Amino acid sequence: MMTYIVFILSVIFVISFVGFSSKPSPIYGGLVLIVSGGVGCGIIMNFGGSFLGLMVFLIYLGGMLVVFGYTTAMATEQYPEVWVSNTTVMGVFLLGLLMEVMLVLYVLKSEEVGVVFKFSGVGDWAIYDTGDSGVFSEEIMGVAALYSYGAWVVIVTGWSLLVGVLVILEVTRGD
């Protein structure tokens, strides 16, 4: 099972995405988002990116999602919608679940799957240690490169976030 851990984690990832995109109340969406964040962190860690995985936990789950949870708790309604309370929500969730299950069965059963790109069964999902990248780990070097060669990316993303805040304030301000 450990060789296919990325596959299993990615299936849980997709199922939790289906869980919040079938639109229950935001509180439950946030709950499922925590699960998907944790599972995504696990996927990144399996590829050797321990730093980035911890970043996901700390910044994304521990910072942004906590703020989201508090604001949603302030703005929540008396009877929030669960997945089983509304027929539509449950229907969409079951549909997404069904599609994911069918895809998993398809990947597991057939020798080669050629939907958009070719899988060759579950074997493709196992991670092999493909040679030595040297003394350093790749992902820390990636973060370092972001702040040195990728200064323009930092400027653009920083500006996008600032403008995002301005836009959201402007949109919710009303008259």
Next chain:
Amino acid sequence: MNPLIFTTILMTVLLGTMIVMMSSHWLMIWIGFEMNLLAIIPILMKKYNPRTMEASTKYFLTQATASMLLMMAIIINLMHSGQWTITKVFNPTASIIMTSALAMKLGLTPFHFWVPEVTQGISLTSGLILLTWQKLAPMSILYQISPSINLNILLTMAVLSILVGGWGGLNQTQLRKIMAYSSIAHMGWMTAVLVYNPTLTMLNMLIYIMMTLTMFMLFIHSSSTTTLSLSHTWNKTPLTTTLILITLLSMGGLPPLSGFMPKWMIIQELTKNSSIILPTLMAIMALLNLYFYMRLTYSTSLTMFPSTNNMKMKWQFETKRITLLPPLIVMSSLLLPLTPMLSILD
């Protein structure tokens, strides 16, 4: 809106498009599209009534879906070519998905349904930005990936867009919806020649932007959003009736005016590539466009449209001063003799 915030957000719209046009890394292009989308939402929602909010929501949903498709195409391209540089797209699947994503952003058929509804729900100035500036970024990406676009899909979308743009605009009296259907048809003309000669796409884009700018500014000048209120311009500023006539006929592609230049060049380029039926069909379907432009000119400039008697004695506060309107009018009607200068675009 606070003027400082409004300026910042408007500059971010410009910055987003600039980033799309000048980046060589696919991820930066995607970031540019998202920045553009995010910053234009409050511009679309300048007035806070439910109609603008609904229009902004529709615009956001369709464009966000298109950005997601674009990201998927980028990742498939990465998987098959191993690099992030903007060149032609190496995998046919990625190319089809990317073409569909950019067609959704432009408003080509079959993804054209949002254009009339969004344009109708927002103010005239926001509609102007929506129909002119927002077309620049996706068109620049289409230009850059044009060697690898699947011809069948693009030509089907183009011809259907010209058809839908012509047919859909026939039953409209609201000016913003008419301009939206005109935009759909012009996008169809632009993408039809993209695979054959992308320079003509840029030429068509340039002249289309000039003509649409002129039309919107004339509408803003007379504060008219319906055919009925446009038909009262003879009372407000009689000169603009003539200008509306000339610009509308230029948009319809009539010969001595500059709107004829892109259509002529496109038909010539298509026939040089041995496709005869296609430009014939396109030219015939452009007649539908011409029909509803001429209906507008009929009610505005050529006749004094029937109205109640108190409409015939209008007064208004001082007229809005629209900068750049005279040069735009001149450029959108008199550029045809400059056609031989196109040889410098090679």
